[in-house]
Structures are given as C-alpha cells and as structure tokens.
Amino acid sequence: MWVLLRGGSPFRTLLPLRGEWMGRRGVPRSLVPGPPRRRYRKEALPALDVPVLPVTATDIRQYLRTHGIPFQDGHSCLRAPSPFAGASQHKDHAGGTTSFSLFIDKTTGRFLCMASLAEGSWEDFQASVEGRGDATKEGVLLSKAPEPVDSEEVRRIWDRAVPLWELPDPQEAQLARVMFGLSKVTDDTLKRFSVRYLRPARSLVFPWFSPGGLGLRGLKLVGAEGQGDGVHYVETTIPRPGAFHNLFGLPLINRRDVEVVLTSRELDSLALNQSMGLPTLALPRGIACLPPALLPYLEQFRRIVLWLGDDLRSWEAAKLFARKLNPKRCSLVRPGDQQPRPLEALNQGLNLSRILRSALPAWHRSIVSFRQLREEVLGELSNVEQAAGVRWSRFPDLNRLLKGHRKGELTVFTGPTGSGKTTFISEYALDLCTQGVNTLWGSFEISNVRLARVMLTQFAVGRLEEQLDKYDEWADRFEDLPLYFMTFHGQQSIRTVIDTMQHAVYVYDICHVVIDNLQFMMGHEQLSTDRIAAQDYIVGAFRKFATDNSCHVTLVIHPRKEDDDKELQTASIFGSAKASQEADNVLILQDRRLVTGPGKRYLQVSKNRFDGDVGVFPLEFNKSSLTFSIPPKSKARLKKIKDDNGLVAKKPSSGKKGAVSQNSETCLDQAPNA
Numbered sequence: 001m002w003v004l005l006r007g008g009s010p011f012r013t014l015l016p017l018r019g020e021w022m023g024r025r026g027v028p029r030s031l032v033p034g035p036p037r038r039r040y041r042k043e044a045l046p047a048l049d050v051p052v053l054p055v056t057a058t059d060i061r062q063y064l065r066t067h068g069i070p071f072q073d074g075h076s077c078l079r080a081p082s083p084f085a086g087a088s089q090h091k092d093h094a095g096g097t098t099s100f101s102l103f104i105d106k107t108t109g110r111f112l113c114m115a116s117l118a119e120g121s122w123e124d125f126q127a128s129v130e131g132r133g134d135a136t137k138e139g140v141l142l143s144k145a146p147e148p149v150d151s152e153e154v155r156r157i158w159d160r161a162v163p164l165w166e167l168p169d170p171q172e173a174q175l176a177r178v179m180f181g182l183s184k185v186t187d188d189t190l191k192r193f194s195v196r197y198l199r200p201a202r203s204l205v206f207p208w209f210s211p212g213g214l215g216l217r218g219l220k221l222v223g224a225e226g227q228g229d230g231v232h233y234v235e236t237t238i239p240r241p242g243a244f245h246n247l248f249g250l251p252l253i254n255r256r257d258v259e260v261v262l263t264s265r266e267l268d269s270l271a272l273n274q275s276m277g278l279p280t281l282a283l284p285r286g287i288a289c290l291p292p293a294l295l296p297y298l299e300q301f302r303r304i305v306l307w308l309g310d311d312l313r314s315w316e317a318a319k320l321f322a323r324k325l326n327p328k329r330c331s332l333v334r335p336g337d338q339q340p341r342p343l344e345a346l347n348q349g350l351n352l353s354r355i356l357r358s359a360l361p362a363w364h365r366s367i368v369s370f371r372q373l374r375e376e377v378l379g380e381l382s383n384v385e386q387a388a389g390v391r392w393s394r395f396p397d398l399n400r401l402l403k404g405h406r407k408g409e410l411t412v413f414t415g416p417t418g419s420g421k422t423t424f425i426s427e428y429a430l431d432l433c434t435q436g437v438n439t440l441w442g443s444f445e446i447s448n449v450r451l452a453r454v455m456l457t458q459f460a461v462g463r464l465e466e467q468l469d470k471y472d473e474w475a476d477r478f479e480d481l482p483l484y485f486m487t488f489h490g491q492q493s494i495r496t497v498i499d500t501m502q503h504a505v506y507v508y509d510i511c512h513v514v515i516d517n518l519q520f521m522m523g524h525e526q527l528s529t530d531r532i533a534a535q536d537y538i539v540g541a542f543r544k545f546a547t548d549n550s551c552h553v554t555l556v557i558h559p560r561k562e563d564d565d566k567e568l569q570t571a572s573i574f575g576s577a578k579a580s581q582e583a584d585n586v587l588i589l590q591d592r593r594l595v596t597g598p599g600k601r602y603l604q605v606s607k608n609r610f611d612g613d614v615g616v617f618p619l620e621f622n623k624s625s626l627t628f629s630i631p632p633k634s635k636a637r638l639k640k641i642k643d644d645n646g647l648v649a650k651k652p653s654s655g656k657k658g659a660v661s662q663n664s665e666t667c668l669d670q671a672p673n674a
C-alpha cells in the first residue's frame with residue numbers, strides 16, 4: 001500500500017505505508033529462506049514522485065529545446081540522448097545500439113535510461129542537465145540498481161524448478177499440462193519462454209529477466225486450483241506485485257519488431273506466440289494496471305493489439321490502457337463467444353489470426369455513428385451483470401438497489417454530523433478494493449493513520465487490539481490491496497486535488513476515488529453565495545474528472561443545518577441542487593431511529609441514474625469490527641420507494657420488522673445473500 005507524502009522535500013513522494021514486507025502466499029515454506037523470514041526493505045521499490053507542479057509534454061519539449069537537447073517525439077515518451085549512459089552502454093533491451101536511450105514519459109516527465117537503467121523524476125533530470133547539486137550523481141547512483149534483496153530466494157526457487165518435459169513422472173507432467181490448459185502448447189514454446197514447473201508448489205514459474213539478459217530479477221508463480229468445473233489460477237510474485245514490472249516475453253522481442261500483441265496472462269502469450277509466431281508480451285499484473293514504468297519498452301511498436309481476456313472488465317481495462325499507450329496505435333480484441341482469451345482459442349481450435357484481424361481500432365473520433373457503437377451496446381446487453389459494475393460482497397442491499405459500482409460515475413454521500421459517514425464509506429470502498437478496484441483515498445478530515453486503522457479493523461472484521469500477534473498477518477494482506485492515500489490534510493485547493501487524482505489514475509490505474517469531504521476544498525469564503533458558487537464549481541470539476549477518466553468518484557458532502565428530528569433528503573445536501581443533479585447516485589446515511597431499538601442506522605439510496613431503483617436498508621453497526629455490513633444470518637428488510645420526496649416515516653412498524661415508507665411502492669422482506 002502506498003501513501004502520497006507531502007513534506008519539506010520539493011516532491012510529494014509515493015511511499016509504502018510501512019516499508020515493504022514479504023508476503024509468501026502460495027510458495028511452500030520450505031522454499032522460503034530460514035528466519036528471519038520477513039525483511040524490511042527501504043529502497044526496493046522505485047521511488048515514484050509526484051511533482052508539485054505538474055509538467056506537460058509541451059513544457060518538456062520546450063525545456064529540451066531551450067537546452068539544445070535533441071529529441072524524438074514518440075507515442076507516450078520523448079526519446080533523447082541519455083546523460084546517464086556511457087558510450088559503451090548504448091544498447092537497448094534487444095541488444096541493439098541506440099544513441100537515444102533516454103525515455104521521458106510525456107505525462108509525468110519521469111525518465112528511464114534504457115542503457116544504464118537509471119531512472120528518476122523530471123526534476124532529477126532538469127537538475128542533472130543543469131549540473132545542479134548531487135543530481136547528476138543521483139542519476140548515476142540510481143543507475144546502479146541495488147541488487148534485489150530477494151535475489152537469493154528467486155535463485156533458489158528458480159534452481160528447484162524444472163522444465164515440464166524433464167519431470168520424471170510422465171503422469172505428473174500430463175496432469176500439470178491439463179491443469180494449466182497447456183495440452184496444445186509445445187515443449188519448444190515452453191523452452192523459448194524459459195517456463196519451468198515447481199513441483200512442491202505445483203506451480204508454473206515464469207521468469208523475469210533483466211533487460212539485456214543480465215540475470216534474473218524476479219519470478220511469477222502461477223498455481224492452479226480446481227474450482228467447480230473450472231480452474232482458478234493463483235499468482236504469487238517475487239518481488240511483491242507493486243514492484244513486479246515484468247513484461248513477460250521481452251527477451252524474445254527484436255528491436256525491429258513494429259507490432260506486438262499484449263495479453264493479460266503469460267499462458268496467453270505462449271499460445272499466441274506459438275500459433276501466430278507474433279511478438280507477444282504479457283502484462284505483469286493482468287488487467288489490474290499498466291504501470292507507466294513499462295511504457296518505454298513499448299515505444300518501438302507502431303501497432304499494439306490488446307487481447308486481454310473474455311469479460312467486460314478486460315474490455316474496459318483494454319480501453320483504459322490504450323489511452324496510456326496512445327489510442328492511435330492500439331487495436332482491441334473484443335471479448336465474445338467466438339473470441340475467448342488466446343489460450344482458450346488455441347485449445348478450442350479457433351482461428352487466432354481471424355480473431356486478431358477483427359481487432360477494433362481504439363481511436364474514436366469525437367462524433368460516432370451507431371454503427372460504431374452497435375457492438376459495444378451488444379456487449380453490454382449480453383453481459384448485463386458485468387455492465388452493472390463490481391458488486392459489493394458485504395452489502396447485498398446496495399447490489400440490489402444500485403446493481404454495482406461502475407466506472408465513470410459520481411456518487412454523492414451525505415449524512416448528519418458524526419453519524420458514521422467516514423466509517424461507512426471506508427467499508428464500502430474497502431469492499432470494492434478487496435475485489436481489485438484500484439482505490440485512492442482523499443481523507444482531509446481524519447489522518448491516514450486513523451483511517452487505515454479503521455479500514456484494517458474492518459478488513460479483519462474484528463478488534464486487532466486484542467490480537468496483536470495477528471497484526472502482521474492482517475497487515476501483510478492489507479498491504480497488498482491496490483489502495484493509495486493522498487496525504488492532504490485540512491484545506492486544499494481543488495486544482496491540487498484534481499492534479500493528484502489525475503496523476504494517480506495515470507500511474508496506478510485508479511478507478512475509484514473517495515473524497516472525504518468536499519467542504520475541505522471550499523476555501524474560506526464568508527458569504528453564503530460565494531460558498532455555494534464554490535461548491536458548484538468543485539462538484540462540476542469532480543463530475544468532469546469522473547467522466548473524462550472513467551473513474552468513479554465518491555464525494556462526501558455535509559448536509560445543511562436542519563431540524564434534528566427531520567430525516568435528510570436529497571435537498572438536504574449542502575449547497576445548490578447542482579450536487580444532486582450532477583451525481584449519478586445519491587446515498588444518505590440516516591441516523592433517525594426508524595425502528596425501535598438502539599444504534600439503528602439506515603442507508604437511503606435516493607438517486608440511481610443507472611436504473612432508477614431507490615430505497616433504504618438498515619445498517620447495523622458493530623462496534624468491535626467498525627463494520628456496518630449485515631452479518632450473513634440476520635434478516636434485512638429492503639424497501640423500494642417511489643422517489644426522493646418520499647421520506648421514510650418515523651413511525652416504526654411492529655417491532656423488529658423494520659421501517660415502513662410513507663410512499664413505499666413495494667416492501668420486501670428479504671434475507672441478504674450470505
């Protein structure tokens with residue numbers, strides 16, 4: 001897990017919350033070096049800086065021109081001669097020589113020297129060009145990439161793994177091939193990609209070689225578990241996922257290759273390469289993200305086909321990645337019955353070359369006709385569940401009303417002061433994050449340490465104070481979540497916040513931003529008209545951000561001051577009606593006691609642009625786990641109400657049966673899914 005730090009340094013730096021711990025799930029203990037098992041690593045991960053002043057491609061070009069540095073304009077990077085490469089080092093990853101070995105990311109200004117592997121921020125580069133301070137030295141120092149602390153472990157696992165065809169027991173080899181769907185993948189292909197098999201872990205081992213073949217930087221182990229009729233793959237990487245930047249297949253790429261197919265799994269790359277003979281690369285973390293650190297390695301390709309998988313999430317990821325890669329050179333394979341992922345296509349005997357030829361250009365003009373949209377509409381209609389977004393695992397009632405959490409939407413959340421808004425929204429976001437929704441938190445009111453503590457308690461569903469011996473275990477798992485925090489505290493300008501969000505979307509493929517709460521961006525305007533205008537502007541900015549970046553924004557807004565004994569409604573959100581108009585969803589945490597009995601709160605969905613279903617459901621607060629999710633066995637009542645004017649009556653229905661809505665259309669008694 002990473003935290004955006006802001007301190008005296010000229011950079012806001014993204015750093016791990018508490019060093020980096022080695023998680024070893026999936027790898028047998030016997031393969032983990034003896035105690036101490038866990039080590040604290042300070043510099044193992046690349047330092048990713050967020051410049052205080054965002055840089056644009058125009059700024060970078062201007063700077064290079066002013067300093068007489070020649071450059072070539074690439075797809076996502078600018079290429080220039082590297083001050084960090086000695087003349088003898090001018091070799092690219094494919095072993096060819098090149099004099100323009102410095103790649104500068106057009107969006108962030110971060111650089112990577114392919115010859116020496118030096119990397120740094122745009123400020124580092126400027127300082128080095130201007131010969132300021134230690135910067136040149138710093139760049140050179142960075143180039144001497146530290147030997148990874150795990151190298152011993154990586155080597156040890158690699159040495160114990162064997163090629164599949166060398167397994168002494170043919171039955172075992174056969175079983176492994178079946179489990180991984182490799183029946184049609186030849187030994188030659190496995191050999192070419194240096195894939196091995198680790199018998200004790202029953203896992204395939206995919207190596208990560210340093211560019212230029214200078215040794216082993218890491219490994220990915222993929223284990224297969226039977227799940228019903230299908231197989232579920234479990235991945236373990238060394239180093240851990242955040243630092244695992246292997247583009248699998250890179251050593252096989254020739255520097256003259258101009259086309260490549262990107263896949264989300266190593267196994268798919270094997271299948272594609274074998275049947276098409278095409279250059280293919282597998283992304284290190286599948287559809288979860290495309291780290292910008294990989295972009296320089298993809299610069300040489302004039303055409304990139306993304307064939308990531310067979311579901312809507314893969315399709316959405318492909319569209320997002322294409323933006324980063326420059327959509328003009330990208331084509332996307334659309335998931336469909338006759339277009340499964342490459343390994344399945346090979347196993348089903350489908351024509352892979354036909355599927356590749358049907359890839360659609362990612363580039364959209366501003367005006368499209370229905371002809372261009374019809375396939376996309378069909379995709380949504382035939383995958384209704386997936387089109388509804390990621391479903392909560394802890395809040396079945398939210399699924400019932402909102403259907404899911406979708407990209408690009410704006411959710412406004414309000415509730416009385418101290419009613420538990422932060423606590424609820426923390427669990428709501430955590431739930432999605434545990435399902436792979438990359439999440440960025442902007443907690444302006446409470447410190448990140450406190451927020452992380454609440455979240456960790458919710459994650460463990462219990463008080464960790466009383467079981468400190470389990471702390472590391474939970475913290476290790478928590479740390480692997482795709483969860484990031486901004487370190488802003490107190491008042492912040494909306495520009496700075498949006499810039500940081502933009503950066504996080506680019507670098508970490510964030511798809512959910514939580515802002516708690518909007519009032520911290522409103523400045524100190526005294527007049528209420530100024531305040532309302534300021535809020536409208538801010539809501540508009542978040543709305544635009546959500547749409548432009550296909551990123552969900554959940555915005556906490558305080559309510560206006562109202563009578564304590566009145567229920568809140570959409571109109572109770574502070575400010576003008578802009579917030580509720582712009583929002584796709586409006587959620588209200590009601591803390592009126594709708595039912596006799598202490599501690600009852602209700603969540604009201606009072607706007608739902610996706611399909612219009614609105615309603616309320618009870619939330620039971622559990623003080624020890626700080627959770628609101630309903631324990632699986634208890635019964636909940638869900639009411640559908642007609643519209644937002646229909647306020648929930650305070651009159652309790654008989655006893656435990658729950659609340660009744662004055663305007664209620666339907667009143668369902670239902671048990672939530674466990």
Ligand SMILES: Nc1ncnc2c1ncn2[C@@H]1O[C@H](COP(=O)(O)OP(=O)(O)OP(=O)(O)O)[C@@H](O)[C@H]1O
Nearest residue numbers: 415416417418419420421422423424599601621626
């Ligand atoms: N339903 C509940 N019953 C009792 N205590 C609760 C409940 N929900 C939250 N709390 C506790 O109340 C405190 C305040 O909760 P929280 O910070 O989430 O409220 P909030 O609505 O975000 O507050 P604010 O209006 O100041 O932003 C926390 O200590 C939390 O554990």
